[in-house]
Amino acid sequence: MWDWKHAEAAFYEIAQAIPVTLALTFASFIFAIVFGLLLAIMRRARSRWVVWPAVGFIEFIRSTPLLVQAIFLYFALPMNPIMPIVLPTFTIGILAIGIHYSTYMAEVYRSGIDAVEKGQWEASKALNFTRLQTWTRIILPQAIPPIIPIMGNYLIVIFKETPILAAISIGEILVVAQGYGSEYFRYLEPITIVGVLFLLMSYPSSVLVRRLEKRLNRQRGYS
């Protein structure tokens, strides 16, 4: 039976872990958009010695589960004989999600970059911009605005993926809820609350993203 007393107590504990979940979300999102951009640009490089590692990395990460990657970073990385790496658990969580989603972000960037006309590259070359200036002044300012809504959607996806880090016992809301459950042997209330919290946070965000998308489309209407 649903017990409001347990619900209240569980909510109080779980709410304290919300900042952890949010911090994980934003930190790994920022990691993903920065590293994803790097991967996308590497894919466009002229030397295949740059392109191939980028493509290989993207395919490898996308073809293996995030859960496995997280557990690998947590358990296997400190034990590898070549170069044992011990990192704080929270950092590992950010790395796991950040790296995983950077490969998806790279694809998102790619769609934006491919949509920029070839003539823009040619005009940049004819005006003698350097490669770096062409990227920063000409290509990216055109490639990024159209993909901002897609990035927003990925922010929500990442947010919903953070409970996967329960597997490496990062104290985000699911772990706290499970802790409450095992302590009092009451799982119904805490886990339900976790679900409701996710719903309450991600639904308004997706509405915001959709509105942003509409506004950007309108802005681009004249350009």
Next chain:
Amino acid sequence: MIEANREMPVEATEAKEDILADYILPVVRYRDIHKAFGDLEVLKGIDLDIAPGEKIAIIGPSGSGKTTLGRLLATLEQPTSGTIEVEGEPLWHEERKGKLVPAGEKHLHRMRKNIGMVFQHFNLFPHMTILRNVMEAPIRVLGLSKQEAREQAVEMLAKVGLEDKVDMYPAQLSGGQKQRVAIARAVVMRPKVMVFDEVTSALDPELVGEVLQVIKELALEGNMAMILITHEMDFARDVADRVIFTDGGKIVEQGPPVEVFEHPKSERLQSFLTRFRSSSS
């Protein structure tokens, strides 16, 4: 294999159709240029010298390789073999340890300072105002101050008749206006040679005149050499010092406009002009 040809070939001056005196250093010199895209060879040995300030019109049927000639000079395509020299220096090759090797990005960057290009489809930067379109390269590439770049850009835009449009975005302009901005953007970099690649082909017929007028005025100003790749025969006759007729990847005939248009020697040029006149009238 790209074969490097270091010496200025003397035999070029002996060629009958070469009207340049051999003591003028050409601003651009194509030497035995070949270009293939896969199996398709679009240029089959082009030799062409362009004198400083000379206005050259390149005419010919589509697919004759005339656009490729311009794109090779603007470093948008690399020749399969042969050399291009700009101001006496190889464009696609550079000297390293006494040897000529394929040019690196640094060399190309330095060489491009002499070269400008205006495109058929304008290729303006849609996220920048008209003024910014013209200012951006002088600031980033030439290192001008914002103030200087703005003054030069406004002056140049006034010259092409668009001083009242500086704060608009490309999408708000007509095709003819866009192309005039593109010309201003290229000219403000003060190249020694400018490629105009079919700059009126994408325009509505009633907008062609304003663009040609701007180019004509620039041509009269003088010191910039121009390569006008065009289908506008009257314009070519008006502006060009020399007309080059290309067909099948080769220069078939060249000479002063009057010669080329009134007394075409080769059969191919004759039939090209006949076809052209009948289709445009």
